[in-house]
Amino acid sequence: MLRSCTAGLRSLWALCGRREGAPRLSTDLPPAPRLFSTEKVIHKDWSLPNPSWSKDFKLLFDQFMKKCEDGSWERLPSYKHRSTQKSEDFKTYFLEPKLVKEERVSQVQLFTRGFEDGLGFEYVIFSNNDEKRTVCLFQGGPYLQGIPGFLHGGAMATMIDTALGSCAAIPGGIVMTANLNINFKRPVPICSVVVINSQLDKLEGRKLFLSCNVRSVDEKTLYSEATGLFIKLDPEKSLT
Numbered sequence: 001m002l003r004s005c006t007a008g009l010r011s012l013w014a015l016c017g018r019r020e021g022a023p024r025l026s027t028d029l030p031p032a033p034r035l036f037s038t039e040k041v042i043h044k045d046w047s048l049p050n051p052s053w054s055k056d057f058k059l060l061f062d063q064f065m066k067k068c069e070d071g072s073w074e075r076l077p078s079y080k081h082r083s084t085q086k087s088e089d090f091k092t093y094f095l096e097p098k099l100v101k102e103e104r105v106s107q108v109q110l111f112t113r114g115f116e117d118g119l120g121f122e123y124v125i126f127s128n129n130d131e132k133r134t135v136c137l138f139q140g141g142p143y144l145q146g147i148p149g150f151l152h153g154g155a156m157a158t159m160i161d162t163a164l165g166s167c168a169a170i171p172g173g174i175v176m177t178a179n180l181n182i183n184f185k186r187p188v189p190i191c192s193v194v195v196i197n198s199q200l201d202k203l204e205g206r207k208l209f210l211s212c213n214v215r216s217v218d219e220k221t222l223y224s225e226a227t228g229l230f231i232k233l234d235p236e237k238s239l240t
């Protein structure tokens with residue numbers, strides 16, 4: 001399957017870095033074989049407010065939604081099961097069907113969306129494509145505790161990876177994390193809201209260098225700083 005799609009891949013890659021006005025990826029690709037059945041799933045967008053969101057979270061969300069009105073910022077939708085076009089393309093061109101056991105297919109879901117409302121990762125990402133940066137608003141729920149009262153470092157790392165990865169995907173298209181370095185400076189109180197500011201620092205061939213910081217809503221506390229290297233996948237290379 002991987003090899004037989006070479007022509008489609010070339011156009012995929014040309015389009016991943018597409019300029020404004022260029023045709024959208026989904027219309028230019030050959031028909032994608034379906035590896036995951038999503039037909040019986042309700043496609044809820046999980047990056048919208050729910051009753052578990054704190055007042056601070058909703059306030060910040062509203063402020064960023066206002067910034068979206070002139071088109072400079074964009075809220076990225078987030079689905080538990082349904083995929084974005086990029087992840088569909090990833091499945092089509094890089095995932096070998098034999099790696100996914102048939103009986104597990106219906107259970108597949110996005111790691112960060114695998115919790116009930118308010119219990120795990122509550123987050124929304126806004127992107128500013130011109131400035132190549134994103135802002136992720138994140139409220140870590142009670143199931144993400146590490147040291148009592150504080151967020152697990154792995155949960156923070158997950159959100160940092162997600163925030164940086166989303167930022168890298170703007171110019172990079174289909175990318176994977178190759179390296180992630182985090183300095184944890186202050187522990188994050190459980191159920192508090194933090195703001196992750198990510199930016200693209202350098203683009204070097206297929207390598208995207210990014211950095212981010214994690215701060216409290218009032219910006220007074222710097223919780224973490226991180227850098228990440230993301231690699232734009234090469235359609236000529238198998239991942240396995």
Ligand SMILES: CCCCCCCCCCCCCCCC(=O)SCCNC(=O)CCNC(=O)[C@H](O)C(C)(C)COP(=O)(O)OP(=O)(O)OC[C@H]1O[C@@H](n2cnc3c(N)ncnc32)[C@H](O)[C@@H]1OP(=O)(O)O
Nearest residue numbers: 086087090161162165166169174175176177178179231234
């Ligand atoms: C996924 C699509 C859906 C998108 C949906 C929508 C977006 C929604 C966002 C959600 C965000 C989720 C964020 C979670 C993201 C993960 O969780 S990804 C999972 C964790 N990462 C992995 O499993 C990656 C495992 N590693 C690999 O598969 C391979 O090493 C890679 C990263 C694909 C690179 O392999 P490769 O394409 O063969 O590249 P390779 O030729 O080895 O290296 C290319 C260049 O990078 C350099 N390089 C490679 N690795 C390193 C390294 N670790 N350190 C330094 N340099 C390195 C090489 O030296 C080389 O440099 P140059 O010689 O060109 O100067």
